Amino acid sequence: MISRGNRGNALEALVAGLRGTPTDRADWQAVIALANRTLLTPDLFSSLARAGQIHQLPEDVREYLRFVHDCNRxxxxxxxxxxxxxxxxxxxxxxxxxxxxxxxxxxxxxxxxxxxxxxxxxxxxxxxxxxxxxxxxxxxxxxxxxxxxxxxxxxxxxxxxxxxxxxxxxxxxxxxxxxxxxxxxxxPAQSRAMHWMVHDLLKEGDYWRGRIDLRHLHDLARLAENEDVDWMSLHGSMSDRSARNALETQLLAMHHFFGTRIPAKCAKRPIVRFQHWRRVFTATHPIIGAPLRLAGNLMWGIWRFSRAYGLARRGPLDVLRRIARTLFDPRTKI
CATH class of the missing domain: 3.30.460.40 (Beta Polymerase; domain 2)
Incomplete structure (x- = not known):
């Protein structure tokens, strides 16, 4: 299990590996734990193998990554x-x-x-x-x-x-x-990108809750690398300002973690930069950032269940169970 104080270093090392550039003196036990949690272990192996860097890893780490990669294949x-x-x-x-x-x-x-x-x-x-x-x-x-x-x-x-x-x-x-x-x-590529963004940031509330689905972020970065995605056209298709803010926040995260080229205007507005900082801070500092995440979870939970589920038509135990599932569902997010 990753120690809370080591989360930021593990995340930095995992992202570096996904970019094909393993860091020196990484805590590979923590990196592998985070890769397993975010369902990125096979991608970590294949990224390092494509870059010719897989042999830079300790033998036991390399063999474990290869084993998981081969099982997933x-x-x-x-x-x-x-x-x-x-x-x-x-x-x-x-x-x-x-x-x-x-x-x-x-x-x-x-x-x-x-x-x-x-x-x-x-x-x-x-x-x-x-x-x-x-x-x-x-x-x-x-x-x-x-x-x-x-x-x-x-x-x-x-x-x-x-x-x-x-x-x-x-x-x-x-x-x-x-x-x-x-x-x-x-x-088309832009529709796939929109699907991932709307699903994660809006439907699952990651924009408000300050969470990052690193696997989907990696998917988006690979999509942008391999296909021509018109981010400004996608931006203009979003339904309202909150949706556009969410898209810009996700683009900024893609640029921050994977170096994806994004329109310059998407990184300028204060609300977008704050939301990006909040997501990265809570991902790398889970203890200090807990109040920020709790506040986001509460706002998201209240909004979702008051509008989407109809609290008046459900019993209190059902409401509490759904709220608890929203607040404490770990899944594969960071």
Whole structure:
């Protein structure tokens, strides 16, 4: 477990490793613990290997990272096979599913390679009119609903499959891609970036709560590195000032941690710079920064449950349970 006083050094060393430049005298036990928590251990290995720096690590650290990377590679191969089977079944019913999040790089990666990103499940979306037929197709493959409405699963698979309805308010229309006899729709890079930002900063409240999903931040940085993302166009598409503030705060974090080039105007406004400082400070100083995070959690919890859940229609125990889950859910955030 990472000692609280060492969190900042571990975070700095992890980010340096993800950038392919390992730091000298890193506390690798703390770095690995943080990488495991943020689901970035395979990416850490692959980043150092691509940069030719993996042999700079102590042997036991190198072998542990290689072991986790190889296990994740085998799991991703199974996930890709599972994804191909599901897409083929949907195609036979003339459905071309929209791939989301981790399913996109799994599908697009070359046959002999898979991405090092840890993927928890497979996210697919279909037209609402096709959802019933799509569910029937998956049930014929043996999928059953998971308790709690979190998706569909089979005992033999490496992960769950989540089927959802496409929305009419997509930022940009998806592209139809055909590969290996399979047809899917892939959101453009800017739509994928918007999805991650809206999900983390607004839906999960990371902007108010002062949290950072380092894995998604790394995803965004890699996306910006490999594809042409028009951040100003994305900025202009945001619904209101709070959403634009959140986007600018995330861009500043990408620049701070991974050196991503961002529009200069996104780093100037005081509210954005304060929010960025608050997120970095609480991530690197969890004890001193606890009051800041608690205040953000309280504001987010009050806003979310008063507007989204309808407190008057729920019992007090249910409300308290939801608030506690919001305030103390550790998940993979820092």
């Amino acid at each position: 085998e799991r991703n191969l199974r996930l890709r096979t599972q994804l191909g089977e599901a897409v083929a079944a949907l195609n036979r019913s003339d459905i071309s599913p929209l791939l989301l999040k981790g399913a996109v790089p799994l599908f697009l990666s070359p046959a002999g390679l898979v991405p090092s990103r840890m993927t928890s499940d497979l996210d697919l979306a279909v037209n609402p009119r096709q959802e019933t037929v799509a569910r029937d197709c998956l049930e014929e493959l043996g999928y059953v609903d998971v308790a709690g409405g979190r998706g569909m699963a089979r005992q033999q698979d490496a992960g769950m499959l989540e089927l959802r309805s496409t929305r009419a308010d997509c930022y940009q229309p998806p592209k139809l891609i055909q590969r290996h006899g399979l047809r899917v729709k892939i959101p």
